[in-house]
Amino acid sequence: MIRVLLADDEAMIRAGVRAILVSDPGIEVVVEAADGREAVEAAQAHRPDVALLDIRMPRLDGLAAAEEIVRTVPGCGVAMLTTFDEEAYVARALSGGATGFLLKSGDPHELLAGVRAVASGAAFLSPKVARRVIDGYGGERLGKAAVARERTRALSPREREVLGLVGAGLSNPEIAARLHLVEGTVKAYVSAVLDRLEVKNRVQAAIVAYEAGLVE
Known part of the structure; x- marks a missing residue:
């Protein structure tokens, strides 16, 4: 069961999102919050698997x-x-350690997929957001690709393979199944990749994987 903290300052929005989440028998909303400070305190008290946060909230914003x-x-x-x-919101969220960025205008199935992905340790961006992240490099993209390839050059072949699968959005169990490894080994590879690339989370690693051409 995936335990979710839901934080939004609008009660009607919370009710709608809760209805979507609990339509999945594998998801449970264990606590709700109406502002950012309450969300932090609720997360510390209830230790949910996923914190689903609105950005614009009183007392403390979602970011x-x-x-x-x-x-x-x-x-x-x-x-x-x-x-x-x-883009500023997306950039700050990802640099702050968030591994999911979903839009309220998205499909309900997208919300459920995002929560499941984040709970499993994978990253998930709404398609519209992912497109903007990838396209946001504009004319710098070729230069960034060269830099990314150089950054990944120090990785072992297996680490590069793991990075490519992280970039494709696979969770640790999915990577383990794909590469015929135990999940603990995959977790160690992912940690090593994050350290060597000097990135904070899987989303940032996925961007490097895209830039380096490691995602099929």
Whole structure:
């Protein structure tokens, strides 16, 4: 059972999102919060598997709340659920440790897939957001590709293979099944890749994988 913290300052939005989440028998909303500070305190008290946070909330905005939850509640994946897909919001969310960025305008199945992915340790971006992240490099893309290839040059062949699968959005269990490895070994490979690339999370690693051409 995936245990979810749902934080949004609008009660009607919370009710709608809760209805979508609990339609999946494998997801349970264990606590709700109406502002960012309450969300942090709820996460620390209930230790959910996923914190699903709106961005614009009183007392503490969702981005700051996400950073604090990532820092103080190990094992809790963080996903933003918002109306706003501005690049500054996406960049801050990902740099702060969030591994999911979902839009309220998206399909309900997208929300469920995102929560399941973040709970499993994978990353998930709404397709519209992912497209903007990838396209956002503009004219710098070729240069970034060269830099990314250089960054991945120090990785072993197996680490590069794992990075490519992280970039494709696979969770650790899925990577283990694909490569015929035990999950603990995959976790060690992922940690080593993050350290060598000097990135904070799987989303940032996935971007490097895309830039380096490692994603099929």
